[in-house]
Amino acid sequence: MVMEMTFKKRLAVTAVTMGMAMAGSVGLASADDDVLVIGAPLALTGGLADEGKKQQDVWKLWLEKINAAGGIDVAGKKMQVKFVEYDYQTDGKRAGQLAEKLITDDEVDVIMAPFGSGHTKIIAAVAERYQVPMLACVASSVSVYDQGFKYLFGTLAPNTGMTESMVEFFKEKNPELKKVAVYGRDDVFPKSMATALANSAESGGLDVVYNELYAVGTMDHSAAISAIKSANPDWVYMTGYTQDLILGRKQLADMGVNTPIVTMVTGPAYREYTEGVGELADGVTSSTWWHHSTAYTNAVGAWSTTADFYADFTAAYKSDPDYVSASCAAAADVLVNAVQVAGSKDKQAVRDALAATDILTFYGPIDFGDNGMNQGREMPIIQVQGEEIKVLYPASIADAEMKMIK
Structure with missing residues (x-):
């Protein structure tokens, strides 16, 4: 009572x-x-x-x-x-x-x-x-x-299939891709995605030059972003929830981290993210389980x-x-x-x-499989282009070609 x-x-x-x-x-x-x-x-x-x-x-x-x-x-x-x-x-x-x-x-x-x-x-x-x-x-x-x-x-x-297809797809679209920095929130889903991406990247022949987690409630990513910048990656992959990723994207820009590929999971999947970072959302990629196309x-x-x-x-x-x-x-x-x-x-x-x-x-x-999860299938890779969300993969529903961030 x-x-x-x-x-x-x-x-x-x-x-x-x-x-x-x-x-x-x-x-x-x-x-x-x-x-x-x-x-x-x-x-x-x-x-x-x-x-x-x-x-x-x-x-x-x-x-x-x-x-x-x-x-x-x-x-x-x-x-x-x-x-x-x-x-x-x-x-x-x-x-x-x-x-x-x-x-x-x-x-x-x-x-x-x-x-x-x-x-x-x-x-x-x-x-x-x-x-x-x-x-x-x-x-x-x-x-x-x-x-x-x-x-x-x-x-x-399961989220594991997302990272394997993303590594393969990005290597195809950017043959010069060699190094990736992975930065994830220390929480169940974001941590699992960061771990899966690092493993998929290594299996795919990429060099994981940074791989760290940040604590729940972190309000400043500058120390981590400084280390990422020093590692000079071709691809930055950050996981977290909406407010984490808004802050992370802004600090990447403020500290001059310029990489051809920036992925935020699951940033661009949410309207709140693209509205929160404005023009900085342009070119950011993500993975998602569904798209209305x-x-x-x-x-x-x-x-x-x-x-x-x-x-x-x-x-x-x-x-x-x-x-x-x-x-x-x-x-x-x-x-x-x-x-x-x-x-x-x-x-x-x-x-x-x-x-x-x-x-x-x-x-x-x-x-549902034996563990209660929905069975795996091809899941979309998306990118913000201008003010719109475009589907890059799979080919069956793709409506745009991937663009590198300049």
């Missing part, structure tokens, strides 16, 4: 129901067979607020689509859908506590994971303990999925084509959706499909249906 009162005093609490009406923290009984209750601890304030807001926005859009159809069809009847969301303020410990509150107090049927591999891993342990199915739409580090969790499923493909049709879920999702999203938010928005919307579609296959909200039946999932969504194919 004391902990619950503390949450009510200290946390911004949102309950999102059909119609997206806002209310206080309310119990939504899962015992009602006609209502599917989805719990979502989100980082709506703090360092990951930009990312958390993306998840909240796209689930609002998705729920409006579900509302328009009168709910979802399950075992011959309509089932309503409700979201219960709590702001965990980008605090991992609080995220775990709120996940438990959603399960024990709000009696949710399933958990949607927040942004990032680190916080997803924390919440997955809670969901596993209570045997509640959990969908992660923005966690791609294998280290989250190698814990033996049976109730965790992720819509992003993909043309999937005959898809399962709220949107039958990629184009339909893109049209609804841009009409609602006046900006292009990125992979976070697409993956999280697809995760909701995957959940509904599992409930429909199971014919009920029974947690074990839904979990088993998720494990057997092999469907096409507007976001792309979803086929």
Whole structure:
């Protein structure tokens, strides 16, 4: 009781129901067979607020689509859908506590994971303990999925394939590429990407002349950037979250680091990044899991084509959706499909249906492997050119040639 009162005093609490009406923290009984209750601890304030807001926005859009159809069809009847969301303020410990509150107090049927591999891993342990199915739409580090969790499923493909294709592609586009500097945030996803890139670069015959991590919360990268400049790389690869990468790009420019290739993962995938650095975004490359130029049709879920999702999203938010928005919307579609296959909200039946999932969504194919991760596929390499995001790879959806930074 004391902990619950503390949450009510200290946390911004949102309950999102059909119609997206806002209310206080309310119990939504899962015992009602006609209502599917989805719990979502989100980082709506703090360092990951930009990312958390993306998840909240796209689930609002998705729920409006579900509302328009009168709910979802399950075992011959309509089932309503409700979201219960709590702001965990980008605090991992609080995220775990709120996940438990959603399960024990709000009696949710399933958990949607927040942004990032680190916080997803924390919440997955809670969901596993209570045997509640959990969908992660923005966690791609294998280290989250190698814990033996049976109730965790992720819509992003493993991040390891990204770095191998990027090294090969960049070597093809710049035959003079010899040296790479790797600089990553010491956090689950960014660290795994930095490690994977360094390994892929070495395997690809490149010289890794700098390979260091920076602490979470670092507000000055000048010492590291000075060392990078001294190493004279042809390619700078930096990982982190939006605010890290905005600061890093500005300091690279301020300190005169001029390399033909600057990659920031996953910087240009976010509008907030390109707006935050302005002209300095031009030429910056990144990798992502999805781009709206993909043309999937005959898809399962709220949107039958990629184009339909893109049209609804841009009409609602006046900006292009990125992979976070697409993956999280697809995760909701995957959940509904599992409930429909199971014919009920029974947690074990839904979990088993998720494990057997092999469907096409507007976001792309979803086929969970033995560890719960979506299977690997070719993932786009993108670049900011002028004020637009262009797809460089794979060739099937490429709409521009790579440009070197001058």
